[in-house]
Amino acid sequence: MGEATTDPVRMPPGPRIPKAVMGIGFLTARHRAVASIGRRYGGAFTVSLPIFGETAVISDPALIKDLFTTSSDLVGRTSNLGAVLGPGSTFSLDGDEHRARRKLLVPPFHGKRMIGYEAIVEEEVMREIASWPEGREFETLEPMMRITLNAILRTVFGAQGSAFDELRELFPPMIPLASRMAVMPAVFRRDLGPWSPWGRVQRYRRRYNEIIADLIAEARDDPAFGERNDVLALMLAARYEDGSPISDDHIADELLTLLSAGHETTATTLAWAIERLRRHPRLLTRLTAEVDAGGSQLLQATIWEVQRIRPVVEATIRVARERIRLGEWVIPQGHAVIASITMSHGAEQNFADAGAFNPDRFLGGNPDTHTWIPYGGGIRRCIGAAFANMELNVTLRTLLREFEFGTTYAAGERIHSRGVATAPARGGRAVVYRRRVGSKSTTRRDSERVTA
Ligand code: HEM
Numbered sequence: 492m493g494e495a496t497t498d499p500v501r502m503p504p505g506p507r508i509p510k511a512v513m514g515i516g517f518l519t520a521r522h523r524a525v526a527s528i529g530r531r532y533g534g535a536f537t538v539s540l541p542i543f544g545e546t547a548v549i550s551d552p553a554l555i556k557d558l559f560t561t562s563s564d565l566v567g568r569t570s571n572l573g574a575v576l577g578p579g580s581t582f583s584l585d586g587d588e589h590r591a592r593r594k595l596l597v598p599p600f601h602g603k604r605m606i607g608y609e610a611i612v613e614e615e616v617m618r619e620i621a622s623w624p625e626g627r628e629f630e631t632l633e634p635m636m637r638i639t640l641n642a643i644l645r646t647v648f649g650a651q652g653s654a655f656d657e658l659r660e661l662f663p664p665m666i667p668l669a670s671r672m673a674v675m676p677a678v679f680r681r682d683l684g685p686w687s688p689w690g691r692v693q694r695y696r697r698r699y700n701e702i703i704a705d706l707i708a709e710a711r712d713d714p715a716f717g718e719r720n721d722v723l724a725l726m727l728a729a730r731y732e733d734g735s736p737i738s739d740d741h742i743a744d745e746l747l748t749l750l751s752a753g754h755e756t757t758a759t760t761l762a763w764a765i766e767r768l769r770r771h772p773r774l775l776t777r778l779t780a781e782v783d784a785g786g787s788q789l790l791q792a793t794i795w796e797v798q799r800i801r802p803v804v805e806a807t808i809r810v811a812r813e814r815i816r817l818g819e820w821v822i823p824q825g826h827a828v829i830a831s832i833t834m835s836h837g838a839e840q841n842f843a844d845a846g847a848f849n850p851d852r853f854l855g856g857n858p859d860t861h862t863w864i865p866y867g868g869g870i871r872r873c874i875g876a877a878f879a880n881m882e883l884n885v886t887l888r889t890l891l892r893e894f895e896f897g898t899t900y901a902a903g904e905r906i907h908s909r910g911v912a913t914a915p916a917r918g919g920r921a922v923v924y925r926r927r928v929g930s931k932s933t934t935r936r937d938s939e940r941v942t943a
Contacts, residue, residue: 493561496816500823503547505537525805529834535820542676543569546827547820548806550834552841552861557817558809558830559861559868563589566809568871569827572751574680575673575692579741580748581874591731593870596745599725600874605881607720608646612885615641620893623923628897630918631765635758635886636663640750642882647749649721654706661702665695666751670910703743722749751911753875756803757882759912762919763801764794764887765896767848769921772898774850775891782891787884790891792853794883798865799858800848802832803912807867832864897922 506528525548528536534551549555558566563586573583584592598604615638623634644650644658669692672680682690710716710724719725726742737745768775774793781789806829811822822828837845841862842852866873873879890896899922904915 493557493565493815493817495565495813496821497814498816498821500814501819501821502537502545502823502826503535503549503820504532505539506531508539525831525834526837529831529837534834534838535818540827543808543827546829547817547822548829548831548834549817550831550838551818552835552859554818554820555830555835555864555868556861558828559872561809561815561817561869563870565812565815566828567812569808569810571673571675571677572748574677575669576748576751577740577744579738579744581745582748583744590870592737592745593874595726595729595731595737596874598729599722600878602877604720605877608642608878608881609885611645612638612642612882613889615645616886616889617893620890623894625924626897626922628920628922630762631921632758632762632914632918635761635919636755638886639754639758639761639882643750643754645721646878647722647753648703648706648746649710649719649723650706654702654709657702658699661695661698662750662754665692665699666754667910668692669695670751674910699747700743703746704739707739707742722746749875752873753879755909756912757879759803759909759914760794760798760801760879760883761886762915763803764797764883765890765921766904766915766919767797767801768793769896769898770901770903771848775896775898778887779891779895782888787888788854789850790884790887793850794880794887795853795858795863796848796850799836799842799863801906801913801915802836802865803914804865804867805833805908805913806831807864807871809871830864830867832867835862835864838862893926894923895926897924 528538528548529550535547535549535554537545537547540546549558567585568582573580576582581589581592581596618641619634619638623629640659640662641655644655648654648658650658668688672688672692680689681687682693684690685694706723707727710719710727713719713724716724716728723742723746726737726745730736768778778789778793781787808827808829810827811824814824815822817828835841839845841859860868866876866879904917904919906913907916
């Protein structure tokens, strides 16, 4: 566990690259920049970044464990996201307030509850794939974004009817714009009229607040409120230890947080799964056979391996509130520590033959929580991990049941950063053929070569 210390500061070694140059490297080629420094310096190094300054980047499992188990009184999170999502968002809360909110959010997102959401996710997959073309290559990322958006609107927001339709229209333009504004310096978040970027975000937000106020009022009037298991209803019923409810404003901020954190991350992971599977025909055949036989082990191992080799969130960050010790290093107060998910997953000492896509490595056991970290860790670990895992399972299971995938020899798609998450640069392109009921599960190799 990382702990407070008065020992002299001892940051890990690192390259002497000017801040601005390093900043450009991180912005334009994050995974490559981090990986190349990591190859030279190993599991802990220091870089100098604009805004953050001297920052320790760690991937050594012992240090990751220390960081994730350090009390949140000693390490906090820096995040502009709070400014965009609102003061009631988990991303804006720290210390006791954050702990109290997590206590209320953990039960709605508990693994056991997820079974109740499976049928809704499957319905959304079936709705989406009804229009997928056969035998013609297309991008899966946008369809996956629709599936994960609709699934969250129904299970988390409890939205149906006109509220569902309106939110489905509102979010696709609102979320990317708000995400871009979140990574900009605060000076850009000024309302300079209705057509300025921040002015547009504010306009979307006002409409969003109106829709959520209606959803909350409807839920309170719902005679079946007690039987509902959408997250909105569970948040309305939840009480802090002093008996007070989560305020309506905070519920609106939190719903937007859950959507922003959970929609694109899951969709990009699904697009990566398609991108990887098309290039592994024998695995596809085994997976289809497993799904047909009602099994799930290889599919789960495949999901873990996709998340290992193509983590859509590349890193998570903490800031030292006091001088803290992490292993042999002493980090000064106010300095940031980045836990590099990409580097941890790519390290040979953590995963043998780390560059190979090999789901079998996860058969027969769960991934280790300090080397396999796509959801971060500790008190700030992704609250939606079980939800995401359920969605990934149901979506892939349904796709394997309904389609044969055309495989390809084309080179893998490059990693493209979308801001919040990374995605396959060409959108996770697929070729599908509908399976006939009772047909043997085989995979088909495209007759035409697809260029990368
Ligand atoms: C494959 C999909 C997903 C990935 C890869 C992912 C990844 C992450 C990561 C890396 C973090 C930061 C953890 C840390 O700092 O230690 C995080 C936080 C968070 N995620 Fe996810 N996430 C996914 C899906 C979801 C879903 C579906 C939801 C909700 C419906 C969600 C809600 C959240 C929230 C609320 C936080 C903030 C937790 C806190 O600060 O206490 N995520 N996620």
